[in-house]
Structures are given as C-alpha cells and as structure tokens.
Amino acid sequence: MASQTVTSGTGPDLFKKELHERVRDYFEANDISRLANGQMRAKLAIAAIWWAGSLALVYTSSGTLSFVLFYGLHLLSHAFILLNIAHDANHFAIVENNFLKRALRYSFDLCGISSYVWRQLHNLQHHNNINIIKEDDGLATRGILRYTPFAKRLKVHRAQHLYVFLAYALFSIDYILFKDFESLFFPFLDGLKGKKHPKIEILKIISFKIFYLTYTLIIPIYVLGFSTGLVLLSFFCWQLIVGMIGATIIQVSHQSRSNQYPASTNDYEDFVYHVFATTADHSYNSFIADWFFGGLHLHVIHHLVPRICHTHYRALTATVIEPIAKKHNISYRTNETFFDALREHYLHLRALGLKTA
Numbered sequence: 001m002a003s004q005t006v007t008s009g010t011g012p013d014l015f016k017k018e019l020h021e022r023v024r025d026y027f028e029a030n031d032i033s034r035l036a037n038g039q040m041r042a043k044l045a046i047a048a049i050w051w052a053g054s055l056a057l058v059y060t061s062s063g064t065l066s067f068v069l070f071y072g073l074h075l076l077s078h079a080f081i082l083l084n085i086a087h088d089a090n091h092f093a094i095v096e097n098n099f100l101k102r103a104l105r106y107s108f109d110l111c112g113i114s115s116y117v118w119r120q121l122h123n124l125q126h127h128n129n130i131n132i133i134k135e136d137d138g139l140a141t142r143g144i145l146r147y148t149p150f151a152k153r154l155k156v157h158r159a160q161h162l163y164v165f166l167a168y169a170l171f172s173i174d175y176i177l178f179k180d181f182e183s184l185f186f187p188f189l190d191g192l193k194g195k196k197h198p199k200i201e202i203l204k205i206i207s208f209k210i211f212y213l214t215y216t217l218i219i220p221i222y223v224l225g226f227s228t229g230l231v232l233l234s235f236f237c238w239q240l241i242v243g244m245i246g247a248t249i250i251q252v253s254h255q256s257r258s259n260q261y262p263a264s265t266n267d268y269e270d271f272v273y274h275v276f277a278t279t280a281d282h283s284y285n286s287f288i289a290d291w292f293f294g295g296l297h298l299h300v301i302h303h304l305v306p307r308i309c310h311t312h313y314r315a316l317t318a319t320v321i322e323p324i325a326k327k328h329n330i331s332y333r334t335n336e337t338f339f340d341a342l343r344e345h346y347l348h349l350r351a352l353g354l355k356t357a
C-alpha cells in the first residue's frame, strides 16, 4: 500500500546522488560549514545564559511567587535545550572539535534525560524505522495512544484526540523518572530487547539523574529552605508544560493524517522514499519555529542528512528538498503553519481512535 504513492521515475540511487551533490554544492557555494553557523552559535549562547541565569534567579529568590516564576523560567530553558541543542548534539551536528562534540551530547543529561538512552531510542530505532510499530520509539506510548493501524485499538482510543495533549504533558517527567530505566532494563522496542549496555553508561545515567534531581529539587528544599510541597508542585506543574511543548513539537512531523505507516522498511524500494512517506514538514516561514523548534518542523531534510546543523534546514529545504522531490516525482508533504500541522495530527488521532484502519 505504502509504496504506491511514493514513486520515482529515475531511481533511488540517482535521487540520493543528486541529493548529496546539491547539499555539498550549497555548502561549497556559500563557503560555510555543515555544522553550527551564526544562528546556532546564538542559540548556544541563549541556552547557556537562559539555563544559568534562570537557575541563579531561582537560587536567589526569596518569595513564593518569585520562586515559582523563576523555577518555570528555568525549566523552560530545558525545553529550549532539548529541542535546539541536545538533538543536534547527539547527531554530532554542532561542532568539529572532539572534546566539545562529546561534551555537548550531555546537554540531554543536564536536563534530566539520558543522552545514551536517547541515542538508542532516537538515533538507532527511530531514524532507521520511522513509523514502524515496535521499532520506532515515536510510536511507543504504552498503549495510551494509537498512531498506526498496526497497533491494537482499545476502547479508550476513541477519546485519544481529546486527551492526547494531556498525555504529552507527561513526556518529560516520564523520561526523567521512568523511561530511561525502562528502556535499558525492560525495553519495549524489539531492537533493544536482549541488548547489553556498558556498565559505565548505566553508572553515568544514575550519576546524572542524581545530579539533576539535586539541583532541581534537593537544593531548593534542603539548602534554600523552600517547602517540599512548593518545590515538588513547581517541578511537576512546569514539567507538564515542558513535556507538552516538547512532545507536541516532536510528534507532529511524523504522526499526521497525510503520512504513511509502513509494516516494515521493505515497504519501499529505498529508505529515502520511506522518509518522504512518513514525514511532513511545517511552518517554513515561522520565525518562532525557526528559533524555538530546533529544526524539527523541517524534518525531511533531517532524516535524509542528520549530521547537518538544523539552522541550515530552512535554506536546504528550499534549495534542495523541494526541487529534487518535484523533479523525481516524490510526494513532499508540508503544512503551512504549526496549527495546520496540529490539525492534521489531531485528525489523524481522531481517525485512528474511531476506526480500526
């Protein structure tokens, strides 16, 4: 079914050759690196100042209201870092220097999420198996949401379009407290079952979790003297917002009414067709998306060449993706605005919740 709508009159090898040539030509013609440019360096500075500055405000706040607001400002910096820095860093798409390249990957751990587990779930599983059940982490919802016709439909899914964003609100809390450990010891994805993980990575995960919970919870309670209830309530409430922002931006590009849900990677003649069939871009002209969505809104180019910094995606989507998709007769899906993409996401969930196909 899936391969019928994505076709190429010239063959995948020719398409890939042209894709890589055009990408290389773009960087050579403009004499720029594939890694961080000025916009990305600005994002790195914003991330560092936002994270450290807001944490300083939390640690020096005296009243309840100022604590809650600064705490929120700080946790929102985590959403910015996760989307705009950590994802690229774990694709080695920011800097050349080996030490910095490795150090930046820990930006995930700084925000409470294991970078090692992320690379297992995202780089390995998601990138190689987009929209394939039991392989793509993006579809792993413990049965709470039904994204694909291959997932069992439960009665509760009839209302999934109504509760979807509440489920997304739990995204960061789930990762921080449960999912990282669950993925290591009780993996849901077939590709991770039986996999042995280096002891040093497990030790690092535990250490980073302790570090994270220390600076976000233990210090405010035991050093600064704020009440346990206030700190826990601030943590959980703001994490709901961080989770909702993060999960929504991550999910709308793949879980959409216009996208396909293959049974396996064999559904397509080549993986490039798989990428186009399972991914939809959006918000090309949005300033907010450009600065805050970490390039996840221009996602086709990311899946075709993931080691390029996301601040180049806008130019590459216009000069490479759109023209060659057209030339090779491949369906390129894009929504004009974020709200259009959200609508497609909502309608997809509603359809999959109400029907069995």
Ligand SMILES: [Zn+2]
Residues within 6 Å of the ligand: 087, 091, 122, 127, 302, 306
């Ligand atoms: Zn990625």
